Amino acid sequence: MYTKVNSMMVQGIDGLFISVETDVSAGLPEFSMVGYLSSEVREARERVRISLKNSGFALPPRRITVNLSPADLRKEGTSFDLAVALGILASYGHLPEQCLRRLAVIGELGLDGGVRPVPGVLSMVGAAKEAGVSGCIVPKENEAEGALVEEMAVAGVENLPEAVRLLQTPGAWQERIREPVWTPEDRPNYGEDFSEVNGQIALKRAAEVAAAGMHNLLMIGPPGSGKTMVARRIPTILPELTRKESLEVSKIYSVCGLLPPDRPLKTERPFRAPHHTASYQSLVGGGRVPKPGELSLANRGVLFLDELPEFPKVSLEVLRQPLEDRAVRISRVQGSYLFPADCMVVAAMNPCRCGYYPDRSRCQCGEAEVKRYLRRISRPLLDRMDLCVEAPAIGFEAVRAEGENETSAQIRSRVREAWERQRHRLRDAGIDCNAQMTGRHVKTYCRLDEQEESMMAHIFEKLGLSARAYYRILKVARTIADLDGEDKIMERHLGEALGYRGLEQRFWG
Amino acid sequence: MTRKEIWYWMSGLSSWGGRTIQKLLKEFGSPEEIFASKKLPVTPAQQEEADEAKRKAVTFPEELRVWEQQGVRFLTQDEEEFPKRLAGLPDSPFFLFVKGSLPPPGPAVAVVGARKCTPYGIEQAEFFGRFLAEQGICVISGMALGVDGSAQWGALRAGGYTCAVLGTGIDVCYPASHRQLYEELEKSGGILSEYGAGAPPLPYHFPLRNRIISGLSDLVLVVEARKKSGSLITADWALEQGKDVLALPGRMGSPLNEGCNRLIRQGAGIVAEPEDVLRALGREKQDRKEAEEAELPPDEKEIWDCLGTDPKHLEQICRETGWEVGAVLLILLRLEMKEKVRQVGGNQYLRIL
Numbered sequence: 009m010y011t012k013v014n015s016m017m018v019q020g021i022d023g024l025f026i027s028v029e030t031d032v033s034a035g036l037p038e039f040s041m042v043g044y045l046s047s048e049v050r051e052a053r054e055r056v057r058i059s060l061k062n063s064g065f066a067l068p069p070r071r072i073t074v075n076l077s078p079a080d081l082r083k084e085g086t087s088f089d090l091a092v093a094l095g096i097l098a099s100y101g102h103l104p105e106q107c108l109r110r111l112a113v114i115g116e117l118g119l120d121g122g123v124r125p126v127p128g129v130l131s132m133v134g135a136a137k138e139a140g141v142s143g144c145i146v147p148k149e150n151e152a153e154g155a156l157v158e159e160m161a162v163a164g165v166e167n168l169p170e171a172v173r174l175l176q177t178p179g180a181w182q183e184r185i186r187e188p189v190w191t192p193e194d195r196p197n198y199g200e201d202f203s204e205v206n207g208q209i210a211l212k213r214a215a216e217v218a219a220a221g222m223h224n225l226l227m228i229g230p231p232g233s234g235k236t237m238v239a240r241r242i243p244t245i246l247p248e249l250t251r252k253e254s255l256e257v258s259k260i261y262s263v264c265g266l267l268p269p270d271r272p273l274k275t276e277r278p279f280r281a282p283h284h285t286a287s288y289q290s291l292v293g294g295g296r297v298p299k300p301g302e303l304s305l306a307n308r309g310v311l312f313l314d315e316l317p318e319f320p321k322v323s324l325e326v327l328r329q330p331l332e333d334r335a336v337r338i339s340r341v342q343g344s345y346l347f348p349a350d351c352m353v354v355a356a357m358n359p360c361r362c363g364y365y366p367d368r369s370r371c372q373c374g375e376a377e378v379k380r381y382l383r384r385i386s387r388p389l390l391d392r393m394d395l396c397v398e399a400p401a402i403g404f405e406a407v408r409a410e411g412e413n414e415t416s417a418q419i420r421s422r423v424r425e426a427w428e429r430q431r432h433r434l435r436d437a438g439i440d441c442n443a444q445m446t447g448r449h450v451k452t453y454c455r456l457d458e459q460e461e462s463m464m465a466h467i468f469e470k471l472g473l474s475a476r477a478y479y480r481i482l483k484v485a486r487t488i489a490d491l492d493g494e495d496k497i498m499e500r501h502l503g504e505a506l507g508y509r510g511l512e513q514r515f516w517g
Numbered sequence: 518m519t520r521k522e523i524w525y526w527m528s529g530l531s532s533w534g535g536r537t538i539q540k541l542l543k544e545f546g547s548p549e550e551i552f553a554s555k556k557l558p559v560t561p562a563q564q565e566e567a568d569e570a571k572r573k574a575v576t577f578p579e580e581l582r583v584w585e586q587q588g589v590r591f592l593t594q595d596e597e598e599f600p601k602r603l604a605g606l607p608d609s610p611f612f613l614f615v616k617g618s619l620p621p622p623g624p625a626v627a628v629v630g631a632r633k634c635t636p637y638g639i640e641q642a643e644f645f646g647r648f649l650a651e652q653g654i655c656v657i658s659g660m661a662l663g664v665d666g667s668a669q670w671g672a673l674r675a676g677g678y679t680c681a682v683l684g685t686g687i688d689v690c691y692p693a694s695h696r697q698l699y700e701e702l703e704k705s706g707g708i709l710s711e712y713g714a715g716a717p718p719l720p721y722h723f724p725l726r727n728r729i730i731s732g733l734s735d736l737v738l739v740v741e742a743r744k745k746s747g748s749l750i751t752a753d754w755a756l757e758q759g760k761d762v763l764a765l766p767g768r769m770g771s772p773l774n775e776g777c778n779r780l781i782r783q784g785a786g787i788v789a790e791p792e793d794v795l796r797a798l799g800r801e802k803q804d805r806k807e808a809e810e811a812e813l814p815p816d817e818k819e820i821w822d823c824l825g826t827d828p829k830h831l832e833q834i835c836r837e838t839g840w841e842v843g844a845v846l847l848i849l850l851r852l853e854m855k856e857k858v859r860q861v862g863g864n865q866y867l868r869i870l
Binding site for chain 2: 207208209210211213214228229359366368369372373374375376396397398399400466467470488499500501503504506507510
C-alpha cells in the first residue's frame with residue numbers, strides 16, 4: 009500500500025518541505041530508499057528497520073520502497089527517520105493513513121526506538137506552517153523550540169511507540185497542542201551590566217555612540233584596560249529584540265544546534281567572540297553543506313574580534329563583503345545559500361606588539377615595528393571601522409572607584425531613542441541605521457549648514473583626511489546628533505566624531 | 518692623477534678607515550706617495566681592495582662628473598670650501614660628500630637624542646629645532662628617527678638652516694621612512710657624509726659620524742637619551758673637541774631620561790629654559806617675534822590648563838575637568854586647529870610648545 013508522510017529538512021537556515029512516500033508491496037523482501045540521498049539519509053534504512061523491530065512492531069517480509077521527493081534535491085540530515093518509520097507503519101496498515109495527512113513529522117531515530125533531537129526544528133516548523141501543515145511531531149527535546157511558531161500544533165515525542173499512540177488516539181493530539189511560550193515578560197538576561205565598568209568614560213561613550221548607530225567600533229589599548237569587558241556589555245545597551253528578530257536569531261542558532269532546549273527563544277542580542285585562530289569558513293560560514301558562521305550567529309548583535317591584528321589576513325578580508333551587504337552568500341553546486349549577517353563589529357587591539365605604545369618608558373618597539381604591526385590590518389577593513397577609540401591603562405583609583413555608574417538600562421533608553429530617530433529619518437531609504445548609509449545617503453541625510461561646512465573644510469585641509477574619512481565622520485556625527493536629540497548636525501557633534509577618527513596614518517609615527 | 522682623484526680613490530675603499538689613512542700619511546708624507554707605492558704596510562685584504570680600485574682609476578674623473586650632475590660635491594680637506602671647524606679636529610675626515618649646502622659661518626648647535634623617544638622628546642626636539650632656527654643658529658643632527666629627525670623638521674619649518682651628517686653613503690636615505698626629510702634637506706639644507714656611493718648603515722659608521730656632528734657644532738644639546746645611547750657618544754666627542762654639552766633634564770626613573778640626567782651629573786649644562794642654550798653660546802635672545810599670547814576663551818583655557826607636555830588621555834581630561842566626552846573632544850579639536858595641542862597615539866593629547 010502506498011502512503012505519503014510529510015517531513016522537513018534544513019537547507020541553509022530555511023526549512024524545506026519534503027514528502028516521504030512509502031510503498032509496501034509483494035515481491036522479494038527488500039528495503040530500498042531513493043531520492044538523491046546523502047549517506048546519513050541512506051543509513052536511515054538501518055535505523056528505521058531496527059527501531060521498528062525494537063519497538064515491538066512485527067513487520068512481515070515485503071518489498072518496501074521509500075522515496076523522498078522532490079527527488080532532484082539532495083537530502084541531508086537525519087530528520088526523516090521518524091517520518092520513514094511512520095510511513096512504513098501506515099503502509100503496513102498499523103496506522104490510518106489520513107491521520108498523517110495534515111502533519112509534518114520530524115525526528116531522528118535510535119536503534120531502541122527513541123526519538124533524538126535534530127538541529128533546525130524552528131526553521132522546519134516555520135516552513136511547515138507556510139506549507140499549510142497544521143501540526144508537527146517533533147523530538148521531545150525540540151518541543152519547546154517548535155512551539156515558538158504561532159498557530160501551529162507541535163507535539164514532542166520521546167520514542168516511536170509514543171508517536172504511534174499519539175496518532176492512533178484521536179483526542180491525544182489536541183491535548184498536546186501548546187500555546188507559544190513567548191511572553192512579553194521574557195526579558196533578556198545578560199548577567200552583565202555596564203554599571204560594572206569603572207572609569208573608561210571615553211570608551212563607554214564611544215560604545216554608546218557605536219550602539220546608537222550600529223557603527224563598527226575599534227578599541228585600541230594596552231592589555232588589561234577593559235576592552236573586552238566593555239565589548240561584552242555592548243549587547244546590553246542595544247534595544248531589545250522584537251519578536252520577529254528574536255525568532256530570526258533563534259532560527260540561526262537552531263540550525264547550528266546551539267539552542268538550549270529549556271529556553272529556546274533567544275531574547276538576548278548575540279555576542280560572538282571567535283578566537284583569532286578561527287578559520288575563515290567558521291567566521292563567514294561554509295562547509296560542504298553550508299552552515300552559518302560566527303558572522304551570522306552574531307546577526308542582530310555584536311561580533312567581537314579580540315586581538316584584531318592576530319587574525320590571519322584572509323579571515324579579515326572575507327569579512328569585508330558581508331559587512332557591506334549585511335548578508336553572506338555562499339555558492340555551492342546544488343545552489344546558493346544566503347545567511348543574514350546584520351551585526352556590528354567590535355574589534356580590539358593593542359597599539360603595538362608589547363601593547364604600551366606610545367608610553368616609551370614601557371614600550372621599546374621601534375617606529376617601524378609599530379607600523380608593521382598596524383599594517384597587518386588592511387586599510388579597506390579599517391575604513392569600515394567607523395569609530396576608533398583609545399583605551400588608557402586603568403589607574404588604581406579608577407578600579408577602586410565606588411561611584412555610581414550608569415546602568416545598561418539607562419544607556420539603552422537613550423540608544424533606543426536614537427534608533428527611533430534614525431528609523432524615522434531613513435524610512436524612505438530602505439535602511440534602518442546610520443551605519444548602513446552609503447555616500448548617496450550621507451549627502452541626503454547629513455547636510456551641514458554653512459558654518460559647519462566651512463569648519464569641516466578647514467579641518468580637512470589641516471588634518472589631511474581622506475574623502476572616505478569624511479563620510480565616516482559625517483555618519484558618526486549624525487548618530488551623535490541623534491543621541492543628542494538634534495535634527496541638525498552641529499559643531500559639537502562634528503567635534504566629537506572627529507575625536508573618534510583614530511587610526512589616520514599620520515597619527516602613528 | 519690629481520690629488521682630488523687620489524682622495525676619491527681612498528674614499529671608495531671600504532676596508533680603509535680614517536686611522537689607516539692617517540698612519541699611511543705619516544709614513545709616506547702625501548697621498549700621491551701612497552698612491553704610487555706598490556706595496557703598502559696594510560693587511561692583504563686592504564692591499565687587494567686598493568689595487569683593485571687603482572685599476573679603475575681612469576674612470577675617476579668621469580665618476581666625479583656624474584656625482585656633480587647628481588648634485589653631490591666631493592670635497593677634500595685641501596680645498597678652501599672644506600668646513601674650517603672640521604679641518605681643525607685631530608681626527609678630521611679627509612674628504613666629504615656634500616649634498617645641498619654646507620653650514621654657513623655662524624653659531625651651530627647639534628640637537629641629538631634617542632630614536633625611540635617619547636612624544637615629549639619629539640615635541641622638545643621640534644621646538645628646539647624651530648627655536649634655534651628662528652635665532653639664526655644652524656641645527657646639526659643625524660637625520661635619525663625620533664629626536665634627530667624632529668629637530669631637523671622643526672628647523673626646516675622655521676625656515677632655518679639645518680644639516681644632517683649620515684652614517685651611510687651620501688646617496689642612501691636611512692631610515693628609508695625619512696625620504697621626505699632627506700629631499701627637504703637636499704633642497705633647503707645640507708647632507709654630509711664621509712662615505713661614498715651606496716655605503717650601507719654599518720653599526721660602526723654611526724659613532725664615527727657623531728664626531729662630525731659635534732665637530733660642526735659649537736654646542737651639543739642632548740634631548741632624550743637612554744643609559745647607553747649613541748647621543749652620549751656625540752657628547753663624548755664634543756667634550757674631546759672642547760665643545761659644550763647641554764642636556765634636557767628628565768624625570769628620575771624614566772629610562773629615556775637616564776642618559777641626560779647622567780650627563781648633567783657629570784657636569785653638562787642643564788637646559789631649564791630655551792634661553793639657556795643661547796646663554797651657553799654667549800648670545801642674547803634676538804627679539805623673536807613674541808607670539809602674541811592670544812587670550813583663549815575660558816572653556817579652551819580650562820582644557821589647555823589641564824594638559825601638559827606629556828601626553829594625557831582623553832579619559833583623564835574628562836575625569837579632571839568633569840566634562841562630558843563630547844564637549845572635551847570639541848574643545849580639543851579647536852585647540853588642535855589653533856596648533857596649541859597635538860594628538861598623539863589614539864586619544865592622547867599634549868601641548869605644543
